[in-house]
Amino acid sequence: MLKRPLNPLAGELNAILSRDGCAAASLLSERGLRAYFPHHGILGQGVDAKGCAINATLGTAKEDDGSPLRLQCLSDLLAIPDASFLYAPSFGVPELRKYWADAQLAKNPSLVGIPHSLPVVTNALTHALFMAAQMVVGRGEKVIIPNYFWDNYDLIFNEAFGGVFDTFPTFSRGHFNVAALRRKLLGRGEKKIVVLNFPNNPTGYTPTIEEADAIQAAFLEAAQAGKRIAAIIDDAYFGLVYEKGVFRESIFTKLANLHENILAIKLDGATKEDYVWGFRIGFITFGMKGLAPDQFKALEDKAGGLVRSTISSSSNIAQRLLLAAYGDPRYEEEKSEKHATLEMRYREVKRILRRHREYGESFTPMPCNSGYFMCIKPKCVDAEALRRHLVEKYSTGTIMLDGLLRIAFSSVPTDKLETLFANIDAAIRELKKGGA
């Protein structure tokens, strides 16, 4: 039950999203139900005035010649149109949304022919995660998640929106633990919220093709059993897969058109895919079987409204720069070069671990086949003590998470990886001897 009256525009969207028994509205949190885009507010009135001889609508400033009022010292730095100084629409620059939608089909061929929303531009993935949580997580609701996850999830899902993580062991015998996910999906309660992130931070794991099929089967079984599921899919590291047999598309492709009870929310972006961490451009896209175009549009409107109420709009400059890069003939080749650099480091890590069997006395490497990171589990040594010892004695930085050390091979020059692992091994042996 909503405690305050709903804005009529939100009411209209909710009616669209619950039409003909559609489950989408029933998966929304109170904040999700309240979300709407103010099409008739300042922005809408500004659109009406576009093309007027005198336009005194929008909160930007113009030179007397009508171009954006701007500092020359800034525009001299930019080889993109001066219009980039103005606001982007809350939904994102239309050409970029279209490009990203098409690019998703090229990167995820199984999505072709599956209806889904257009992507809405966010202030990178963190903001997209925040919005997804805002839309579906109610206070005290459980959020099913593998036990190894990016630590910022805690701030977003738990601290900001009062969710409660319901974790399951990520791995079982070296594989993604589909059986545990299935048990959680089939557990008590009708509404389920699940967060999946592949390639995973911190483990660098992506399910194999068989595991991805099994994940899909588990979702289908739960949905057929009457569970209504919001699946939040964090594709931050999409594309960085290094092994054969690993599922190369987004798990979104497996869920977006699976069952009328499953709302799949895809979060992705340029941050890691295009090596632009500081640009802050991401996307949120919705998929659900049986939704009509106006229902997808209603979800986009809710997302657009949440963008408007948090950051108003994402950086226009960053969106224009990305569009220019996507249209540049060098883009694909340069992108594969960077992929090759990361893959080389991944292969070097695997080679080091194969060559140094003695490291098995110090630590166990966790399953890893993709992404930026790999994790090790130190043997008989406290992971935090190890992390500190590595910083103090070996000038080697790693991250301690949940009793594991996370190693970002993505950011270590290939020729330093050998020393990195030798340092870890030596530090563990010293700590075991009590020589820290």
Ligand SMILES: Cc1ncc(COP(=O)(O)O)c(C=O)c1O
């Ligand atoms: C799994 C995961 N999701 C999301 C993010 C955040 O991405 P962005 O920088 O685009 O907000 C990160 C960043 O480290 C991440 O590891």
